[in-house]
Amino acid sequence: MNKWKKTTAFGLVACTLVFASACSSTNSQEAAQSPTTSTSPTNSEKKIVQLTTVRSNPSDIKWDPGESMDKNSVYDAYEQDLGIRIKNMWVADSKQFAQKLNMMIASNDIPDFFSVADQVQLQQLVDADMLMDMSAIFDKYASSETKEWFTKDGGNQMKSAKVDGKLMAIPLTADPYGSSSYLWVRKDWLSKLNLPEPKTMQDVLKISEEFTKKDPGGTGKSFGLTLQKDLLDDYGLTGFFNGYHAYPGIWQKGTDGKLVYGSIQPQMKVALKQLQDMYKSGQIDPEFGAKDPDKENELVAANKIGMAYGAFYLSAWPLASAAIKDGKLVQDWQVYGLPSIDGTAAKSQIGLGVNGYVVVSKNCKNPEAVIQILNQWIKLQISMTDKERVYINGKELEDKGKLYFKVNPIRLFAQDGNVQAGGILPKAIESKDPSMLKNDPDLMNRYAAAQNYLKGDVSGWFHWMIAKSGGSFSIMNQYLKDSRYEQDQFFGAPTQTMQDKKSVLDAKEKEIFTKIIMNQVSIDEFDKFVADWNNLGGEKITKEVNDWYTKQK
Template sequence: MQKIRKIGLALTLILSLGVTACSSKTADTGSAEPKAAEQPAASKEGGVIEISTVRAQDPYLKFDEGENFDKNAVYDAYEKDIGVRIKNQWVVDGTVDGPQFQEKLKMAITTNDIPDFFPATPAQVQQLIEADMIQDLTSVYDQYASDETKEFMQKDGGLQMKSGTFDGKLMAIPQTGNPFAPQLVWVRSDWLKKLNLPEPKTMQDLMNIMEAFATKDPGGTGKAYGIALNKKFDEGALGLVGFLNGYHAYLNQWIDDGNGGLMYSDIQPEMKEALRGLQDMFKKGLIDPEFAVKDMQKESELIFSNKIGVLYGAEWTPAHLAQGAVKDGKVVQGWSVYRLPSIDGTEASTQIELGTNSYYVVSKKAKHPEALIKLLNQWIAIDNHQTTPEQKVYEFGKDLKEKGNNYWLLNPVMAFNLTSDNGDVLPKAIETKDAGLPKTKDQKTRFERAMKYVNGEDISMWWEYLISGPKGAVSNIPYLKEHNLFHQNKFYGAPTPTMVEKREILNRKRDEIFLKIIMNQVSIDEFDKFVDEWKKLGGDDITKEVNEWYAKNK
């Protein structure tokens, strides 16, 4: 969910509400608040230490009057509470994964003009290690990480921490996230009722529903389609991933080859069959013929205007759907969520990734590498269990209350929960109205929001009810975990040399041929030609490199 957390999905509704429904920001620890004695001490250990970094000024961060990136309540709180003074070497507009930040960071790495610590991509971590520009953090982490931090960072079984470890050395601290973020299918339940259709249990059921929605036009618009897709295949909502998974096909993953190695998912026979299914749907008029030139928001206009009633999306999808589903204090569109239907008798698995794609690294020149670990300790403690009102400064700024400024983006080091028991707790709590069941900060926040909808106090909180309530999105996660229906990418290393050189052109060719197949511009057999070309243009070399990595990291 890290792409989601960065609010690359500019959901105005969510941001105006001051929440992060599509964010790992509010993911929970899956455990009760620790005792006060377990809180890390706010000791300065001999005085204030200074550490430099570089920042991106997210467009959703709004400063209080008189404050800026160099002087603000959050930085002041870190200096006061843990004795770490943060200095910005430079600040650019945008996001960390945006072009301005990445270009400036690239130049800083090239000229060896890096700050004491900064966020890096997997490729940059590899580059920095090879250039001998960053420190081994193994002993620093062992000495300075609190017991809570060490437990927190292992919640996924240690895979994300392992991804920052090279030759037994901890070279990078992952900005952790919860990998268990499923794709689900969302269907207009009011239309099912109107057309007397059963809920989807199989892919054929869903196909029948989509065809009925397109041909019978229950929205009364005069032109309807069966499913919402957009031009970005891996988009969190309105993307292709959930549909592909229903065919046991996975996008951009390295999967078991059955012989102890890995093979690339995009070129497997299951992918061809999924594309065949999409092509058939396009021929029947179930897919918007202009989807290939529309982004998520543009395609969503068809959903909001009652022309489409089926889409695939992540658990936060209702926060997006609310733009059309809630009008003038009334819910005007009924939606239900279901686990991915399968094309055959084998249940569909939903693909997931490692859960992080950003790492904190420390320059070889830094005098106080322990400052990074102290910042990490404080963030984990504060984000998961604020114990005093004053600690709200890290989330809301000096006013200590929500005002839509997104002050939490000022925190220079963040780690998000690697697991969650929201699916076990929240649906039951909301159904029974039992405020005693939610234990974590996130669960309490979500419970309160959903109950405002349940009690008729705030109908706009419909989206939270559809995420966290009975039969909501998160209610499906325990079943998926219990039945091992999360399909994780088995490659989590830095990009291999041939990946760096060839991946962009290979992905471009893939997207081009996939679109042509879906839109019935070429035969489905063009997929086989694509596979041959992919192998010759570098795919075989990438596969060899990936398997060399896998042999060392199984």
């Protein structure tokens, strides 16, 4: 999978936050970056600005001889191209980094710029009056490409970095659509049992029942639907709930225009009752409460389950390990958009899509240099010369799996990258014309893997399921065209009551939902849960969320 876009366990969705820091100038000259273009002055026209930083050292970077996080070809490129010398104050491994950074923040001895993991830490730094307002600096020094980059989601990601109207950080943008849900079904089992492809939730329920009763895998025991202990996300129930117009864990607009919490809405009770009935009839693994997705995948690999909800990359992880055996495709899966329980199309819930925030100390002497680095990274994402591949691949310029892109002190990704890929990648594959992909490294990799799959290379199957016409990217793109995304409407810093009570409320929610599904308690316990949720802090959280929401209008 793509090694240098936001990825998870199979190279698809988990991005290590980059922590850059400090701005001190070896010469007190302002950087000469143009505010409307990412073109840098030549070395003869500028002096060197030194930026100090603290870094996490990813263990999977394969360093060229003589190179390290302290001295490498990527840092050299920033100095050569931008006149910015990056110097690490310290480097720690990923396990120790967060603790070391927290200690530095607690001592009020922060670098000039670095990344924080979330809005909680951002708010702590704002409250301690340690950060610089970047509003005017961003407006002056951000290139036109950079400014456009941050507007494709309507501005919510940038709003999440503002406090009282001031831009107190730069959001590490990513694609919020990448968290959307899809239904994955064994198409060979549908054919074997002469079942139609799922178009409605009624079809889904019928498929689950038939897969359970008729055991198309021939193992002696089958289940209709995957489920794991966390309940949501991959091999979970997010997409199932969305089929009932229920949106657990996010804030949505209610009928009165105010924000309501999705997990306590009536639609959740209807969906939970259906899941309880499925569990009672043997359609759900009775041991799901003790299993993570990898463990549940053992049943999938053993031909005991043929239907699952999950993200666009489910074909890569965890399905690929079940579907491909000894170089052969042994399970024929198909991906579908979310079916609905009624005549209203189901929407897929998504979050904000931010991986963290770059913050700048109020004592930073050259904050504009941070924006120069930001401009350079975005320029590389839009268009990259052969020489500039050093930023991604190191001095050899070619992708040899060394993961040099992780050396860059600021990394962020397109807000609409995957969803737009769904509009052009299938066309390029069908026409065998990669030119329309404009040399985008991610799309070119997926295109090549899909073409190789069509030639018989089974290892490219998971790419094919994502990239083909009717694949998950194609559905993702169609969701956008049809306005089938339900985005979390709360993207502010956690309210005070959230910080105090949310972990307790979340644990109670998971406990009650699990007990309802496993028929350990009556479905009427949902109503008691809603009352308890409100009494234990949820009602106050709702008020705080709506106070925040009012200020955003």
